[in-house]
Amino acid sequence: MAELIKARKTAAIKLPKGEFSPNQKEALYSLIESIGQDNFDSSHLKKAIEYQHWDKAFKNWDWLSGNSKDISVIKQRAKEISLFFGDLN
Numbered sequence: 001m002a003e004l005i006k007a008r009k010t011a012a013i014k015l016p017k018g019e020f021s022p023n024q025k026e027a028l029y030s031l032i033e034s035i036g037q038d039n040f041d042s043s044h045l046k047k048a049i050e051y052q053h054w055d056k057a058f059k060n061w062d063w064l065s066g067n068s069k070d071i072s073v074i075k076q077r078a079k080e081i082s083l084f085f086g087d088l089n
Contacts, residue, residue: 013037017050027084031061034076054088 013032015025032040040046048057061081 014041016046018052021087023083023087027080030076030080034073054085058085 013029014037015028015032020028035043043060045057045060048054048060058081061077061084
């Protein structure tokens with residue numbers, strides 16, 4: 001499992017409802033740490049994940065990377081997407 005966050009404060013991060021693989025949790029921790037818990041909680045992505053609408057979740061996660069001009073953020077979103085959605089196949 002890839003470690004996207006070296007020093008993570010997992011106690012402060014609240015994952016969406018559902019059961020997730022270790023890779024999916026890693027991706028979610030990375031994303032939430034990056035965009036902030038409040039932003040994640042009010043996002044369409046969180047709702048899509050909780051309702052298991054995977055096509056909508058993918059589009060919303062990918063949209064987050066499209067709004068950045070920072071290549072490191074784009075690469076981080078790509079790693080998160082790969083970790084999270086790779087376990088759905």
